[in-house]
Amino acid sequence: MRATTSARARIANANALKATTKRIARGARGTRGAVRVEAKRTADGPKVVIAGITGAVGQEFLRVLKERDFPYSEMKMLASARSAGSKVDFDGETYVVEELTESSFDGQDIALFSAGGSISKKFGPVAVEKGCFVVDNSSAFRMTDGVPLVIPEVNPEAMAHLKLGGKAGIIANPNCSTIIALMAVTPIHRAVGVERIVVSTYQAASGAGALAMKELEQQTREVVNDGECKTMEIFQWQYAFNLFSHNAPMTENGYNEEEMKMVKETRKIWDFKDVNITATCIRVPVMRAHAESINLTLKNPLDEVKAKEILSSAAGVSIIDDRAANRFPTPLDATDNDDVYVGRIRQDISQPNNKGLDLFVCGDQIKKGAALNAVQCAELLLK
Ligand SMILES: NC(=O)c1ccc[n+]([C@@H]2O[C@H](COP(=O)([O-])OP(=O)(O)OC[C@H]3O[C@@H](n4cnc5c(N)ncnc54)[C@H](OP(=O)(O)O)[C@@H]3O)[C@@H](O)[C@H]2O)c1
Structure with a gap:
C-alpha cells in the first residue's frame, strides 16, 4: 500500500x-x-x-x-x-x-x-x-x-x-542491480569469459522510491525514540534495524522477480544465453546505494592481481580494495557518485586453478x- x-x-x-x-x-x-x-x-x-x-x-x-x-x-x-x-x-x-x-x-x-x-x-x-x-x-x-x-x-x-x-x-x-553487477563483471567476462555468476544483493530503500526512503527514516526515528516501529505503509515488515527478502513478487520457481531480472537481463545484455546465474536479493536498511557480493566461475584462469588491473582500467569502475586497512566499498562511498565501486577482489579458494573470483560491489542505484x-x-x- x-x-x-x-x-x-x-x-x-x-x-x-x-x-x-x-x-x-x-x-x-x-x-x-x-x-x-x-x-x-x-x-x-x-x-x-x-x-x-x-x-x-x-x-x-x-x-x-x-x-x-x-x-x-x-x-x-x-x-x-x-x-x-x-x-x-x-x-x-x-x-x-x-x-x-x-x-x-x-x-x-x-x-x-x-x-x-x-x-x-x-x-x-x-x-x-x-x-x-x-x-x-x-x-x-x-x-x-x-x-x-x-x-x-x-x-x-x-x-x-x-x-x-x-x-x-x-x-x-x-534493472539497477543488473547494471551495478555488470559494470564490474563485464570487464572480467571480456577478458577471460564468465560461465557462472552467484550474486547476493544488499539493496537500499531508495530502490523502492522516495516514499520508501521516507519510511525508513521515519521508522528509524520511531524505534530510537519510542522503542516501537509504527509506520509500515510501503513494506509490510519493519525495515529499520532489520532486513528481508526483496519485496518483488515471487515467481513459480521460488525466485522473486528482482532475482529473475538479473538472470534474464544479463543474458540479453551480453547476448550470451549460456551464462549460468543465480541471485538472492535482499533489502537492507541503507538509505541509498546497493551492495552486491558476486562470485564468478571463469572459463579461463585469471589471478586476482590481473583481475584488479582489469577492473582498475574499466570505464565507470573505481577500486576500493585495501586489505591491510580492511577498507572496501560501502554504500556511502557510492552514494551520489557515478562510478561502481569494487573491492574484496580475491581468488575463490573453492574453485581450483584460478577459475573462481570473488568481488564486492557498491553502486548508487538511483544514479548509475x-x-x-x-x-x-x-x-x-x-x-
Ligand atoms: N528508485 C530506483 O532506484 C530505481 C532504479 C531503477 C529503476 N527504477 C524504476 O523507475 C520508476 C520510478 O521509480 P522511483 O523510485 O522514482 O519511484 P517513486 O519515487 O515512487 O516515483 C514515482 C513517479 O511516478 C509518478 N507517477 C505515478 N503514477 C503516475 C501516473 N499515473 N501518471 C504519471 N506519473 C505517475 C509519480 O508522480 P506523483 O508524485 O504525481 O505520484 C512519481 O513522479 C519505477 O518504474 C522503478 O521501477 C527505480
Whole structure:
C-alpha cells in the first residue's frame, strides 16, 4: 500500500531525503565523483520530457542532466494528476509540473520515463508514435524483442541504430542491480569469459522510491525514540534495524522477480544465453546505494592481481580494495557518485586453478542504476 501524500509534500520529501543522503555521504566521496556544470540550454538542442519528475529517479534526472551538461532546448516535467501544478526548479528556471497525458509528447524529442511500468507500457508507445525517443527505467520493455537493453559502458552497439533525427524507438534501462553487477563483471567476462555468476544483493530503500526512503527514516526515528516501529505503509515488515527478502513478487520457481531480472537481463545484455546465474536479493536498511557480493566461475584462469588491473582500467569502475586497512566499498562511498565501486577482489579458494573470483560491489542505484544510465543512453542518441 502506498501512502497518499500531496504533490508538493512529495517534492519536499524528495528534496529533504536528498539532503539526508547528502549529509550521510559527507566525507565519503569516491575518487571520480562527477564534475558539476550547468546543463546546456541551446536553441538546437532536443526537447526533453521527464515523466515521473516528483519521484526518486525523476529528481535524480535533474541532477544528472545538469552535471553532464546535457544539451536541451526545452524541458517538460510530468507526473500524475496529484502533482500537476506543483513547481520544480531546474537550471535557473521554475517549471510547473504537468499531468502526463497522450498529448504530453507532441513535438518532443526525448522522453526519460520513470513513472512505473504501467505508465511506460501505456505511454511509451504513444510517445514513439509521435516521434519521441523513450528511455525507460521500468521493466515494461526490457525483455521485449527489438527493444535494446543498454548499459552504455557494456553494450552501446545494441542501440547504434537509434539516433535523434531518425525513426524513434524505445531504449530500456536494465534493472539497477543488473547494471551495478555488470559494470564490474563485464570487464572480467571480456577478458577471460564468465560461465557462472552467484550474486547476493544488499539493496537500499531508495530502490523502492522516495516514499520508501521516507519510511525508513521515519521508522528509524520511531524505534530510537519510542522503542516501537509504527509506520509500515510501503513494506509490510519493519525495515529499520532489520532486513528481508526483496519485496518483488515471487515467481513459480521460488525466485522473486528482482532475482529473475538479473538472470534474464544479463543474458540479453551480453547476448550470451549460456551464462549460468543465480541471485538472492535482499533489502537492507541503507538509505541509498546497493551492495552486491558476486562470485564468478571463469572459463579461463585469471589471478586476482590481473583481475584488479582489469577492473582498475574499466570505464565507470573505481577500486576500493585495501586489505591491510580492511577498507572496501560501502554504500556511502557510492552514494551520489557515478562510478561502481569494487573491492574484496580475491581468488575463490573453492574453485581450483584460478577459475573462481570473488568481488564486492557498491553502486548508487538511483544514479548509475537508473538516472545516469538513462541519460548516458540519451547521449548516445545525440552522437
Ligand atoms: N528508485 C530506483 O532506484 C530505481 C532504479 C531503477 C529503476 N527504477 C524504476 O523507475 C520508476 C520510478 O521509480 P522511483 O523510485 O522514482 O519511484 P517513486 O519515487 O515512487 O516515483 C514515482 C513517479 O511516478 C509518478 N507517477 C505515478 N503514477 C503516475 C501516473 N499515473 N501518471 C504519471 N506519473 C505517475 C509519480 O508522480 P506523483 O508524485 O504525481 O505520484 C512519481 O513522479 C519505477 O518504474 C522503478 O521501477 C527505480
